[in-house]
Amino acid sequence: xxxxxxxxxxxxxxxxxxxxxxxxxxxxIKRIEKYNPNINAFLTTLRKPESIVSDGLxxxxxxxxxxxxxxxxxxxxxxAKVLDNFIPPYESTTTSRLKLAGYELLGKTNMxxxxxxxxxxxxxxxxxxxxxxxSRSPGGSSGGTAAAVSAYLAPAGIGSETxxxxxxxxxxxxxxxxxPTYGRVSRYGVxxxxxxxxxxxxxxRSVEDAAIIxxxxxxxxxxDATSASVPVEDYVLKMKEKKTYTIGIxxxxxxxxxxxxxxxxxxxxxxxEKMGFxxxxxxLLSPQxxxxxxxxxxxxxxxxxxxxxxxxxxxxxxxxxxSEAKRRGMLGTxxxxxxxxxxxxxxxxKVRTLIINDFKRVFKDVDFIIGTPTPIxxxxxxxxxxxxxxxxxxxxxxxxxxxxxxPAISLPTGLDRNDLPMSIHLMANYFRESDLxxxxxxxxxETDFMGVIKKGxxxxx
Amino acid sequence: MSxxxxxxxxxxxxxxxxxxxxxxxSEIEKNSEQLSETIDFIKNLEELDTKGVAPxxxxxxLSNVTFEDGEKNERQLSPDEAFSNGKNVKxxxxxxxxxx
Numbered sequence: 001x002x003x004x005x006x007x008x009x010x011x012x013x014x015x016x017x018x019x020x021x022x023x024x025x026x027x028x029i030k031r032i033e034k035y036n037p038n039i040n041a042f043l044t045t046l047r048k049p050e051s052i053v054s055d056g057l058x059x060x061x062x063x064x065x066x067x068x069x070x071x072x073x074x075x076x077x078x079x080a081k082v083l084d085n086f087i088p089p090y091e092s093t094t095t096s097r098l099k100l101a102g103y104e105l106l107g108k109t110n111m112x113x114x115x116x117x118x119x120x121x122x123x124x125x126x127x128x129x130x131x132x133x134x135s136r137s138p139g140g141s142s143g144g145t146a147a148a149v150s151a152y153l154a155p156a157g158i159g160s161e162t163x164x165x166x167x168x169x170x171x172x173x174x175x176x177x178x179x180p181t182y183g184r185v186s187r188y189g190v191x192x193x194x195x196x197x198x199x200x201x202x203x204x205r206s207v208e209d210a211a212i213i214x215x216x217x218x219x220x221x222x223x224d225a226t227s228a229s230v231p232v233e234d235y236v237l238k239m240k241e242k243k244t245y246t247i248g249i250x251x252x253x254x255x256x257x258x259x260x261x262x263x264x265x266x267x268x269x270x271x272x273e274k275m276g277f278x279x280x281x282x283x284l285l286s287p288q289x290x291x292x293x294x295x296x297x298x299x300x301x302x303x304x305x306x307x308x309x310x311x312x313x314x315x316x317x318x319x320x321x322x323s324e325a326k327r328r329g330m331l332g333t334x335x336x337x338x339x340x341x342x343x344x345x346x347x348x349x350k351v352r353t354l355i356i357n358d359f360k361r362v363f364k365d366v367d368f369i370i371g372t373p374t375p376i377x378x379x380x381x382x383x384x385x386x387x388x389x390x391x392x393x394x395x396x397x398x399x400x401x402x403x404x405x406x407p408a409i410s411l412p413t414g415l416d417r418n419d420l421p422m423s424i425h426l427m428a429n430y431f432r433e434s435d436l437x438x439x440x441x442x443x444x445x446e447t448d449f450m451g452v453i454k455k456g457x458x459x460x461x
Numbered sequence: 462m463s464x465x466x467x468x469x470x471x472x473x474x475x476x477x478x479x480x481x482x483x484x485x486x487s488e489i490e491k492n493s494e495q496l497s498e499t500i501d502f503i504k505n506l507e508e509l510d511t512k513g514v515a516p517x518x519x520x521x522x523l524s525n526v527t528f529e530d531g532e533k534n535e536r537q538l539s540p541d542e543a544f545s546n547g548k549n550v551k552x553x554x555x556x557x558x559x560x561x
Contacts, residue, residue, distance in 0.1 A: 405520030
């Protein structure tokens with residue numbers, strides 16, 4: 001009865017008392033027991049539903065939460081052995097708000113250690129495997145959540161991204177991933193990677209579910225000074241208004257794409273046109289520059305954030321850091337050190353301004369910019385290790401939105417020649433989440449995402 | 462393809478010292494290679510003219526975020542909570558190695 005159902009559909013079953021919240025919870029626990037030993041999406045699972053909120057947006061809905069969100073009394077590791085036995089004494093704002101909405105924490109999901117990576121292979125607890133093909137990566141760093149949602153070990157989940165860590169795994173695992181505007185969702189209680197970039201967001205099986213979760217977690221938080229006070233809209237209501245938009249097509253975002261992905265992106269554009277959307281050719285700064293800006297700024301912020309893990313007050317000593325964390329820390333130290341600060345860090349901050357201005361200019365003419373979150377579909381496990389910053393190169397279409405802080409969404413559009421999911425990617429102006437969800441919802445109605453999300457479960461072995 | 466001189470072992474060790482990280486011999490070798498590769502790549506920013514461009518520290522337009530007077534600090538942990546993950550705690554203090 002529950003298999004494949006969205007949050008909205010499960011809420012209806014619960015409201016009409018066709019099923020109890022205990023039954024919903026144990027349905028997912030049973031699936032986790034069956035499939036997780038192979039997929040390794042969850043690091044920790046809970047035993048029973050505990051929420052006392054019976055009439056919230058998410059009452060009775062079990063969700064998968066990435067293991068970098070602090071959950072009071074429940075082990076939180078960021079998939080790093082440095083925090084192997086860390087039990088947070090406080091709750092992240094995102095999970096506090098989910099609690100207020102009545103959600104049930106199903107478990108904490110695997111990720112690249114400290115969110116450093118795009119494959120979930122740098123996890124100190126072994127890689128998560130892609131449910132579509134277990135010899136492949138689900139993407140990352142929110143790979144555990146994406147794989148859990150794809151394999152329906154959870155109806156939906158929470159990820160976080162610094163640059164692409166929601167959108168890329170959602171794409172490789174064939175589900176929906178939304179990166180909100182920076183500051184739309186509080187970072188309080190999220191184990192920090194890049195403080196000027198980090199952004200929590202939903203990974204779901206429908207656009208409506210993404211809207212519901214965003215509704216629950218968005219808004220100003222006195223515990224995060226960088227959270228935005230812009231009013232939160234009624235995303236579900238606004239999503240369903242009939243609107244047409246103009247989509248910008250930038251050649252710079254079509255370079256280096258796999259042939260199948262390019263074809264699927266061109267087809268998606270035709271579908272939007274058929275739906276009555278206008279398209280317009282635009283030109284943007286090459287995403288190549290965002291790779292560099294991202295690499296410099298993120299590594300520098302990583303180094304500042306990892307400095308607190310000294311093993312004195314909590315956690316294990318610094319000798320427990322994995323090789324990726326060390327590699328990032330080394331570059332961050334280099335670009336911040338005497339003699340290099342101006343050449344690298346300050347230069348990157350200036351180019352960041354150029355990227356922001358570039359988007360502001362284009363958004364005067366168009367509502368969205370279309371592209372794809374990744375130039376290729378899911379890679380085999382082990383491919384990433386061959387290159388020192390392969391993940392950054394592969395995330396080049398995600399990085400501009402991250403550097404500028406604008407919202408973006410990844411939507412499934414079909415399967416490639418190897419039966420692996422492909423996606424398109426829409427970026428919007430600051431705080432235009434409701435328009436982004438509106439266009440995505442229309443696209444979903446029109447295409448049902450080519451059946452990708454349903455096939456994900458049918459495929460599972 | 463590299464036009465950057467590979468970082469020397471001494472340079473890598475100096476960075477590791479600044480970062481408070483211990484590296485094995487193979488990590489020193491790997492870091493010197495990969496750091497140089499990455500530094501080579503990020504130099505593409507030199508192609509862009511940033512004269513007179515202000516640096517971006519944060520993408521949100523905020524300044525001087527403060528607590529209201531009398532606002533309750535809900536973030537504050539009790540001593541028990543604050544020490545709950547400590548391995549070596551005595552008289553409400555973390556025990557650290559003597560440094561002088």
